[in-house]
Amino acid sequence: MASLAATFGRGAMTNGWVDIKNADVVLIMGSNAAENHPCGFKWAIEAKKNRNAKLVSVDPRYTRTSAVSDLYAPLRPGTDIAFLNGIIRYALTTGRFHEEYVRIHTNGPYVINEKYDFKDGLFSGFDASKGEYDKAAWQYEADPKTNAYMVDMEMKHPRCVLQLMKKHVDRYTPEMVERICGTPKDQFLKVADIVTSTGNAQKAGTIMYALGWTQHSTGVQIIRAAATLQLVLGNVGRPGGGVNALRGHSNIQGATDMAGTFEILPGYLKTPAGSLATLAEYLEKGPPTTLNKQAWTSMNYWSNYPKFMVSLLKATWGAKATKENDWGYEWLPKVDGNYSWMYIFDDMYRGTSQRAGGTEPGPEGFITFGMNPVGIGPNSSKMINALAKLKWMVVGENYEIETATFWKAPKQYGGPETSQIKTEVFQLPCSGFAEKDGTFTNSARWMQWKWKAIDPPGLAKTDQEVLARILLAVRALYQKEGGANPEPVLNLDWSYTNPYAPDLGEALKEINGKALADIHDPKDPTKVIKKKGEQLDGFGQLMDDGSTMGGNWLHSGVYGSAGNLAARRNNADPLGLGMFHEWGYSWPANRRIMYNRASADANGKPWDPTRPGIVWNGEKWVGDVPDIKPDSPPGQFGAFIMNPEGVGRLYSPLLNDGPFAEHYEAIEAPVDNLLHPKVTSNPASKKFSTNKDVYGGRDQFPIVATTYRLTEHYHYWTHHTNILNQLQPGFFIEIPEELAKEKGIANGSRARVTSARGAIEGVAMVTRRLYPLNIDGKRVWHIGFPLHWGYSGDPGHIGPLANFLTPSAMDPNTWTPEFKTFLVKLEKVEGVA
């Protein structure tokens, strides 16, 4: 998501599930959509059946998705950037790209400062001692006279983005792609040909990806490569186009929107750093600024940041937030350093906090809801040993998960003896999704209200009730006994009708926002657009003077004067493009295709009249909800309103590991980087250094391994559900036929996989769907196994933790672990049939 935000301005699926049916080409890569998103995958099938769309599957394994594709090509795990850059090169050298789109809707014409350089695997600005880049070396060139962006609309300037990009991808010839990825050249060219067939006004193609891209030490840059490819082909903002991030859970988009990670507040506002003592300082650093005049003026929608932030503070602290106290800004937690959960577990394991030079103690307590860190974290042994150092832990779950029972984990995981563990564990029975109301925000940003089907069983309570009761109990203790830092707890606005079990409809209203005083029309101050107490109809009505509140500006509009729009179920589709504007509510502003201004040319005419996104009718934009000021004529604003440049970024100076995507090998890789052997893996990627953070070499561990999910199961939940256990009863290891033969492993017999972190055993599934790849003359094997099992639950359906084997190596932007490429060895388990 970090990648899409750095390219387009917002971190979410650009189009939507249903819109996939409008595509001419569907490239599925870094995703096994048929396996993991079978319902959404329907729309790829619809495109095939109704538009004769070509479905292309590029994957190390021949998967369920590959089984129904029109073209399948293999590649070695973790080499996706080489493959994608190869397609970009193919498009640019053959002219199969949408040049006019690149000119008006991307930063292709923008000139980059001469400090930018790329040499021997490193971009300029690298500080080897910190393992970090100084992004100041990657900035745009400003015109010395006007201080505006310098652009060359002919895109001929040697330092304009398009030319720099051509130079950057020039090394990725089809031959080089074959040598790095192991994809036979003719197969690569077939894929490149089909994908670039959409590099024009008439055709549109989409890319679907998921965790097969994100879970790499280069994850964000893989997605960057795909996003730039789509910009080059002119496929962003258009029906049937886009970069469609398939989220791994039904509500993970909603979780991210509501600040699921430490560095953001709701609505992707930034968590303040400790150095920013006042709101004014924070607001100065928060929103991106734009250089003035350029080819396009940017709406730079983030300039409304203060309105979003003040409304959030008002929603958080209620009447306690006043102009005099900076709307309670100082009560917000501040972060200096990395508090992603990977780092928290590292602190926990080391028993100390790195933030203060290692002298502060590590966390002593831990509350976990709807998350099973022992299962989902890499390097399970480190996770288990980390939890053993806690004084207490609270787990809110509807099953007894591995995290809650870490103290009795099987010996093989290397945890301490149970008798040595002092952690006090509280397991609170919570409720499943069918046992509570609320919204799901799907990959397509559709907020859909759901109604409780049944009450939670027995003493189980809804999550919101458990959390509310903890808060109110802690608050009562503060009131009685006092304590450190009382204001955030005491001042939190908690004015729900039932404070012990807040109604989620009320919460949604709060998220949407309401007027705290009469709101006047900025154009005509005599007109009142919202009376005090009324729900707002969208983020355009939010104010920065404390007269509005709203828990998440991005969701504003979902519960306005017309009621709960997430609960709408009208499947009318007057445009015939599957937009369904009256079904649920799609943030932002019920817009179904983001950046839809880019679906039209400079004059506002759609590139493809049969699939218009929005159209300028002479007075306003019509079609989808326009992603631009509705009455702004073509030529006034750029299509990417969240970017201060106003255009999509082929070159993005925002990420931590480079403005262009570059192929780096995984932290554990079977070969060296062919392009720059001295800088073989991502120089900015992150690793840990405890005794549990060990990494394996290719001599001892010559085989590449990948983990994944199965359609029959859902994470670590459903091995508690016997009808699904019937469909997939247990753990297995998929092994290529020839490799199995070499190792003497028969189908259905037992095999052992070992990495530098540990070893697990399971049933061998010998298959032709995996096979060796020829990597620059070297034969490289690849195996894989699913991750759904663990040691808790029905003894008939327990299994090894797949993540016992995975390394704690991370992407430098999102700190997502590298689950998709690591090294192992494989053996037959002797003495078992």
Next chain:
Amino acid sequence: MALQGLEIRRSSAALRGGGTGLRKMPTVAKYIDTSTCIGCKACEVACQEWNDLPLSKTEQTGSYQTQPTMSANYWNLIQFREVEAPEHGLSWLMRKDQCMHCDEPGCLEACPAPGAIVQYVNGIVDVDPERCIGCGLCETGCPFDVPRYAVGTNKMAKCTLCVDRVSVGLEPACIKACPTGCLQFGDKASLLQVAEHRVQQLKEGGFAQAAVYDPKGVGGTGVITILKFGDKPEWYGLPKDPTVPTTVSIWKRVIHPLGFVVMAAAIFGAIGHFMAFGPKKPKDISRETGGEV
């Protein structure tokens, strides 16, 4: 079990059907497009749940397939096969296996128990457990290896095409559960048109041998299946030219009617018995077998 609103077209061990023969209904069919099936097994779960079938104990033996074959408790099973086609490379074929609801059902022909296997006027082939005698002869009549003998209950069991749902205007449970739309349900004539269109599309997409599997040897089936490799049904676990085994046909067409003559004599005797000693026999059986006399 004759369901309200559904007349019986054909019945096992009977010379004629049990209905009026006057009420016509279109023949229904299940459409399976194996080229868009992703093997997700939603149909398997839906079948289990709708039909209240008990869970089976399965184990991982080195395949994505739930269990080796269908069973008395498991009427709907996706079969997974890896095949290497010369021009197309590796294919991972997934085909949903269940009763094919033949127009000329071999099971029904082979069944000696009157009314134990019936074919409704809409083509659905169903088992009436009350009348099934558990002899297992139906298994010999089926070219698709579908009927399964349930040891515990001494009855035969198989997919009913959710006749209980269909008779009240709903689609079978498997169809409702399918996320990709590779399963469809409707009248067979219209679905054959959909199928022809899809086959044409596959042919244009490079699968010259694509075909609809609707084998004539059993009079056509109530399950029509799109195969990319239409000339290789065996790659999908389907017999190439299925027919009802000759032995079963002989039984049905020659020996069985002879049996009826014998049975008729017996029934006449029974009628004599009835006239002399009063009623004893279950009423519905007399209607179906005695009615033939």
